[in-house]
Amino acid sequence: MAAITAGAALLRLAHIGQVPPDPFYDAAVRSMTMSWHNFFFGAFEPGGSVSIDKPPIDLWLQVISVKLLGFSSTTLKLPEAFAGTASVPLLYVTVRRMWSAAAGIAAATAMAVLPIEVITARSDTMDGVMMLTLVLALAAFVRAVESGRRAWLLAGAAALGVAFDVKLLESLVALPALAVFAYLGMPGSRARRLLGLAIGGGVYVVVALSWLTATLLFPAHDRPYAIGSTNGSAWNAAFVFNGTDRLGGKTPELGTTEFEAGHHYPVATQEERDHIPIGPPSPTRLLATVGPLSGERLGLEIVAALLLGIPALLWGLSGDANAPPGEDEPQEEAAGKRMRRAAAGGLTLWMLVGIALFSHQIRLHPRYVEGFTPAVAAMLGIGVAWVAQSAERISSRVRLAILVVALALIVYYGERLTYGYTIEWWLSLLGALGAIAFALLARTRWLAMRVRGLAAGGVIAMTLVAVLVIPLKADFTAIDDRVSDAGLVGQLPGSQQHPLSTYLLAHQDGAFYELAAESATAVGSLIVQDARPVLMLTTYDARVFTSVAKLKRLIAEGKVRYAFLNTFCAGAARSVNPACSEPARWVRAHGTDVSFKAGLSHGGLLYRLPGARP
Secondary structure, eight states, rough: OOOHHHHHHHHTTGGGSOOOHHHHHHHHHHTTOHHHHHHHHBSSSSOOOOOOOSSSSHHHHHHHHHHHOOHHHHHHHHHHHHHHHHHHHHHHHHHHHOOOOHHHHHHHHHHHHOOHHHHHHHHHSSHHHHHHHHHHHHHHHHHHHOOOHHHHHHHHHHHHHHHHHHEEEEEEEEOOOHHHHHHSSSOOHHHHHHHHHHHHHHHHEEEETTTHHTTTTTGGGSOEEETTTTOOOHHHHHIIEEEEEETOOOOOOOOOOOOOOTOOOOSHHHHHTTTSSOOOOOOOOGOOSSSSTTTTIIIHHHHIIIIIIIIHHHHHHTSOOOOOOOEEEEEEEHHHHHHHHHHHHHHHHHHHHHHHHHHHHSSSOOOGGTHHHEEEEEEHHHHHHHOOOOOOTTTOOOHHHHHHHHHHHHHHHHHHHHHHHHHHHHHHHHHHHHHHHHHHHHHHSSHHHHHHHHHHHHHHHHHHHHHHHHHHHHHHHHTTTOOOSSSTTTTTOHHHHHHHHHHHSOOOOSSSSSSSEETTTTTTHHHHHHOOOOESSOOGGGGGGSSSHHHHHHHHHTTTTEEEEEESOOSGGGGGOGGGHHHHHHHHHHEEETTTTOSSSSSHHHHHHHHTTO
């Protein structure tokens, strides 16, 4: 496990400082370091007028990181990288208690190299931390089933509440499954178990809504306007913008390209295949051969987890699984049966909910699937350990047949993912053949038990090679290409940002705001660089935040002298274009274009506001 964890850390930390940053969240971290007010609310700009669209729990970790180690691209990503790394040994401990040490090793290995998790952990978003809290919740529920103690159940519910505080509704993918896990696994009567779940549900709600409730303790004028909301409320941003709108796709996704059916996308190189947008909702969306959520990065492990994990969990219900220590004791035997029952119901439901949701969700980022990656890795580990068992029962033949069929399908799918018989495909094939050979050796009756045990270990090792060699190659490619899943919302081109910053800092004349920006998401990288307050003319979907009357008043008070309008009012969707908003049109009509004076490449970008001194 030490070697596996070290490998996971290497994959997540190698060249992490060269991965493109996320200007939107990085601007918030920069602003949050400047006051306790900004820190608590997750203020997007140093003036604290607007905040990010989510609770800032994860960003608190990033603030601590940059405060201790300095503000840099690396320190911004360290909490995510450490969270992704920590999930590996924690998942091992959890699956070991749930099933066996061999299953724990296999699950930890699968999590360590899962490409979508590696990419997420190398990006400065909050999904990796959210995923770690889900593993913590699963670990607590496993301890609750083992011990029968309700305290562990409540601890797991609290961990789930923290997961909601980190990434809101994305964490709910695990909620039904973990509730089923606890119900099936906890001892006692049905009424007692339902009572425990009800109490746990109360703990979950209290923790999950703690930050949102705490924001209401402040006067309305002290609360920043939550970007994405329709009324400035953090509750609205949480449950509408990041809830129903995400599921229904009602709002456009900034900075992304939608998949076009029938469009010819080039696939000659890996980079071209990776830049194809995620496909439209379909039952096979997670098995796509191209795109940022391709089978190399997730689908291959999903296929292996389903083919091997579901039969293992079903056989576990009949007691044909690794027996827990002390199974000769009736109490321990009962706990082992409850654990297998909980694992079968909980993990299978977690997998199926994740597959169904992310196959049909309209708006989807690859990082969202962190809501069920622990279930993928856990089921894969349990399935691999199960087929490797050298039991002398007739079911060992069934396991051998399942292993052969599963590996054949995996190798076939791997050939499609690698676009031919590449070196990693040949290694996958050799791993599959090796696993089958070791499985046949493990069934040989005349071998000593010790040798048969080693053969079972060979099945595990070779099966993992067959399944994971292609994802591991995808990890190396992602590291070489500096792949990030964070997006570039608010990233200004260097040809604009550097001259803009230099000119503004030299011509502020005591103004409080560095500039007025047409959109709340347009100048994130400038905030990261200069750490100056910015006046937002609009928030999401061009909702007016600063009226023309208010803008005139701030100009008269000398608080703002310049406005930056980096898009143009054109096209059909003018109602959601910030460049078409009333304050932006007023600036263009009455301001003085100083773009060329500031050293910008073309006009119509930077305006000196009317009434501001030259």
